[in-house]
Amino acid sequence: MQNRFLPVLLALLAGLLSPVAGATGACERLVATGDPEQPPYLWLDPQTPGQMIGASADLLELLAKTLDLKIDLIRSGSRPAAEQHVASGRIDLLLGSFPGGARRESLDFIEPALFVQSVVAWVRRERVFPYGGWSDLYAHQGVIQAGDRFTRGFDPLSATSLPLKEAPTLNEALRMLRRGEVAYLLGERQVVQAAAESLGMLAEVQPLPPLLSEGLYLAVGRDSACNTPELRARLAAGLTELNAAGLAGNLLQRNAARWLAQGLPSPSVVK
Known part of the structure; x- marks a missing residue:
């Protein structure tokens, strides 16, 4: 009886302990967030409650397509909340952040910058x-x-x-x-x-x-299950490719005009 079920038990145990299977499942889709009060880079769309739009959101979408990645952009409520969620590993990516000293302890910033x-x-x-x-x-x-x-x-x-x-x-x-x-x-x-x-x-x-x-960067939370050297290298390569295409200026102009047309409150520059 023991010999009959031993191979099955070993197979089940191997599946439960396999780090490859767990990592692959966790990173099939990345989740990003950012400051919802950072126009024209990122802000809440008044026409679609809860959805964030802006130049950073557009660039993130282009990056995902370039790298064939699935990246969801979600709202975290505020800039401090967004930073805390990514620092804790609950969310993978922080969009449009300045690389301050304290942030470098919990975030890996990807070069080049999204925007200057x-x-x-x-x-x-x-x-x-x-x-x-x-x-x-x-x-x-x-x-x-x-x-x-x-x-x-x-x-x-x-x-x-x-x-x-x-x-x-x-x-x-x-x-x-x-x-x-x-x-x-x-x-x-x-x-x-x-x-x-x-x-x-x-x-x-x-x-x-x-x-x-100041450069506005994409950052990966150090406690994110998806933070690997391979992912960071892919993100850097994708951003370098998009940067070389010279898209930043057009994205900013289009979204600045979009924000102004919506008549929303003042944008801000935040450390």
Whole structure:
């Protein structure tokens, strides 16, 4: 009797203990999340509750197709919640994150960056002033859209350092620039460009060199069951291929226009 059932028991035990079978099943589909308040990179679609859209979402979809991977993008409620879910391993990928010191302890960031986020001062073409860096802005009155967090999140760009007014909307901030009430408008380059184009002002304004630029990265949680050197290498190769195709600019412009058309609250630059 013992000899009769021993092969069956051994086969069942081998199946239960096989790491290959478990890993394959766990990684047939990856799950990603991100900051739902990061337009034009990522935000909640008001027309489809719970669905996140934006340039990062579009690029993630292209990456999945390029690598023949299944990647689901889900909402986590907030930026801290998204980071915590990925750091704990409950979700595999974090979309559009800055590689801060604390994040590097729980996340593996994939090179190259998804996008490079730039904050610039926009000025009227006929009123360009000498500019060699952020310190040259002290002598001029500027404006931001109310609610933008980058002026309080980055040093030395802070509301207490620079003379900044607040406009209720980005369109109103551009109109203040047009009327000569301010000398510059601080904003994310692609978002301001889309707003200026929608107002027919693109020929009237120009950006100064960026005050700051930060890469927005795709990161894999170190505790994710799918985090392997092979996966990270595939993701890096796919991003390199997409980066070489020069898609970032078009994706950002299209989604900046999409966000503005929806009339949603201010975007933000977040550390």
